[in-house]
Amino acid sequence: MSLKIYNTLTRKKEKFIPLKEGEVGMYVCGPTVYNFIHIGNARPFIIFDIARRYLKFKGYKVKYIQNFTDIDDKMINNAQKLNVTVSELAKKFIKEYFIDADSLNIRRADIHPRATEHIKEIIELVKDLEEKGYAYEIDGDVFFDVSKFKSYGKLSGQDIEELKLGARVEIDERKKNAIDFALWKKAKSGEPSWESPWGKGRPGWHIECSAMSMKYLGKTLDIHAGGSDLIFPHHENEIAQSEASTNKPFVRYWMHNGYLCLNNQKMSKSLGNIMKVREIGQKYKGEVIRYFILSAHYRNPLNFSEDQLQQAQNSLQRLNNTIFNIKHQLTQGKFKESRDKDDEIILEKRKESRQQFIEAMDDDFNTPVALSQLFGFARELNIYLNSPGLKNKLVLEESYEFYKEFANEILGILKEVEPEESFELEIKNLIKEREEARKVKNWEKSDQIRDVLREKGVILEDTPEGIRWKKIK
RNA sequence: GGCGGCAUCGCCAAGUGGGAAGGCAGAGGACUGCAAAUCCUUCAUCCUCGGUUCGAAUCCGAGUGCCGCCUCCA
Known part of the structure; x- marks a missing residue:
């Protein structure tokens, strides 16, 4: 090529x-x-x-x-x-x-x-x-x-x-x-x-x-x-x-x-x-x-229009969600050793997307097509990430690497998230409090805490693997 | 007047002879305590007219509309 x-x-x-x-x-x-x-x-x-x-x-x-x-x-x-x-x-x-x-x-x-x-x-x-x-x-x-x-x-x-x-x-x-x-x-x-x-x-x-x-x-x-x-x-x-x-x-x-x-x-x-x-x-x-x-x-x-920027922001959010979700799985710390069919599919799809991304860029820097490859892989990956059971660490790492290399290193559209220790501690405590409330099905209190955190710019997501949270803005 | 570009779904945007990518927005559904995230389904015959071709969004001709350079400009 x-x-x-x-x-x-x-x-x-x-x-x-x-x-x-x-x-x-x-x-x-x-x-x-x-x-x-x-x-x-x-x-x-x-x-x-x-x-x-x-x-x-x-x-x-x-x-x-x-x-x-x-x-x-x-x-x-x-x-x-x-x-x-x-x-x-x-x-x-x-x-x-x-x-x-x-x-x-x-x-x-x-x-x-x-x-x-x-x-x-x-x-x-x-x-x-x-x-x-x-x-x-x-x-x-x-x-x-x-x-x-x-x-x-x-x-x-x-x-x-x-x-x-x-x-x-x-x-x-x-x-x-x-x-x-x-x-x-x-x-x-x-x-x-x-x-x-x-x-x-x-x-x-x-x-x-x-x-x-x-x-x-x-x-x-x-x-x-x-x-x-x-x-x-x-x-x-x-x-x-x-x-x-x-x-x-x-x-x-x-x-x-x-x-x-x-x-x-x-x-x-x-x-x-x-x-x-x-x-x-x-x-x-x-x-x-x-x-x-x-x-x-x-x-x-x-x-140029503000509407276009808004659309760009929404589109980018989709990619960021996927990348965030891989990271979340990676920090869970529990993985499976084996690799089954689903794992192989992701690795194969990653290879394909990678190839097509390169093909697009080789064609006089066709970034719209290159971007579409990031989305195509995201869909496959989301299915994998949402499937029940432990994930293979290598598959997660390779997938993350794909975005790091293409979205971050080449296109430069990835957001770097920098942790702030004190802020995180406060959030973690609130999350713990909410978990207690949820255990006793105190939905009123748990929703209230979720709203409080949203005010602070933190979105909570309940997943089968536990709470996932992210900062917005 | 000379040179050049563009016209594809509500919005954005690829595709330049043989499946109309992808994203946003919308609609319906699944999952969820409710959400969020995610998934599934749905969503266009490509400005007009003529021609070439077995076959055209893609080639040719005519037309319409928009834009740019010829002056500083990314």
Whole structure:
């Protein structure tokens, strides 16, 4: 079985073959740190976090890079508005980004490079492009000459001539072609700037990704990922800059996720129809948000609504119940040695679900189908767990392992429950009290205790093997 | 104007030539002192029209509706 990835460049699913056997270099376009991230920003971070985890599962050694854009117009404008320096603004929102990312179980990249910490590499690259004749300077600004790069438009399927006609860009009359883009921008007064061969200035937007990705991953990356809105012009321009400089393919597999919409419109800061991760997090756990994101294939559009989150929460609850129930049986401490037909069925079913989960993920990270395997196995397992008699320990452990590996390690949608000693003691005492009441069929008292515990966020479940309790929220 | 995407049960969502997955919600039932959890049963011929085919949600053509990129945007 082999992994297939949809490549935007070829518009086909392709077998994934990294440049170096067993190793993957992956770069994901990160946030511009001028504000809190919204759920639409979070989609690629979650999706590609999972792609990365899955690649690791497949045995690849993955080097994962996600940048922070910490210098551009939005940074400058927002810093002015808030009356802080650009660097202070960046510092704050990088911190906020990590708070949000952590809440969503998004693992840290191996490196989180920042544009302002790679000015030297950026200048080198621009200089190289200028020397090779792909770039030209006009009065402190440096532009990329698109007409010199023959395959411009190959990623987005755009034709240079059409682009020129349709250019909505403010035409800078000094540029050779309307669609030439800035590699280096001359400093305006009051803006942060760096010394360069062209005078004081700052990098253009596209150049940082080329410079930083190649610095950490080499001239050819295995995977470069981001939202579909980056295909043009951002990634198109990255290809032009990088390949013009190195004369080597810049990226083997381009991955782009579909938009997250609100009321069927793309969620974006400029439209103002955004839901910040921080806001949603007040009401829903990160695992729920992740589940919601995974419920659709990453390339399809996904519409955000509170109703959807509620559905995600309910769905996830079902999985959590099953996992909780396995754990409960495991802590009972009594098992049978033998393995009969029912045990074998579970082990067989586990094997099947495992295989199908992998098949789904191999098919361009088809998480909705992968999720369905978690549910399919849960049904079989619930039947087993509810059947009378002792259970086989190995079967329970293997089943638990299945969810730990797939739901937790790869998808990251499992909730970690941390015990609180004092709280548990109080609960245990109440449960004991209720058991006494139940023995003498004092239903009134036992129901009352159950209600009290519910108030405290504890659900009691009477099972043939004894009381099972769990915390909610 | 150029390029691209989407339309499948009340809601969400897979499936791209031969069984319409899965989840949520709903209905009925079982289990339970009552619950909870769980299980069982039930719940769609796939936007429209035409075509290709023994056979199409899936391919082709026309149409309708929605969305995106071409300007900052994940």
